[in-house]
Amino acid sequence: LAKTTQPISMDSYEGQEVNITCSHNNIATNDYITWYQQFPSQGPRFIIQGYKTKVTNEVASLFIPADRKSSTLSLPRVSLSDTAVYYCLWTRGAGNKLTFGGGTRVLVKP
């Protein structure tokens, strides 16, 4: 069964960089690594997705080593509004089936 492992929680301060690492030992060749963000009482929101190496968008960066058994989501200069739960997922092919794990609860403090 496909499974990801990530820390349960992390604390940070405004302006710092937050790095969340996720392990996905059983990832398959066609799987993409995807991260979602969820605020309390809201639906998850797509942040970033990658297959290998590094991907960057206006919100975050995603680092994926060559063996693809882990990935690191990097949130640069976080603000209080980045306090949320971040889910690491893998998605196969078209990625329609999402299997969420427990997520990492990130708390950004002033």
Next chain:
Amino acid sequence: EAQVTQNPRYLITVTGKKLTVTCSQNMNHEYMSWYRQDPGLGLRQIYYSMNVEVTDKGDVPEGYKVSRKEKRNFPLILESPSPNQTSLYFCASSLLGSAAVSSYNEQFFGPGTRLTVL
């Protein structure tokens, strides 16, 4: 505005009283899905639909029904709700329902429906 809407947002009902939670998207997406979110269990997929008249079970389909008669709507039906179906429910949609190895279809989630079954 492109969005996924759900109604109602909050519902308190009693055991055995049939209910329907509606889901609608205005993005012409083929794929739609229902999830439930429970503390300590994360989000789990209930049912999904790859296109009109095409539905399939997710990880926790027991006690639920769905239909996809129109592309934009994907209602979730609880024929005889029970207290263990008390949960936060999310509907989601994405552009394509067919497998495309080289692409990923971002899923857009609705605002959620908090259901309490007494």
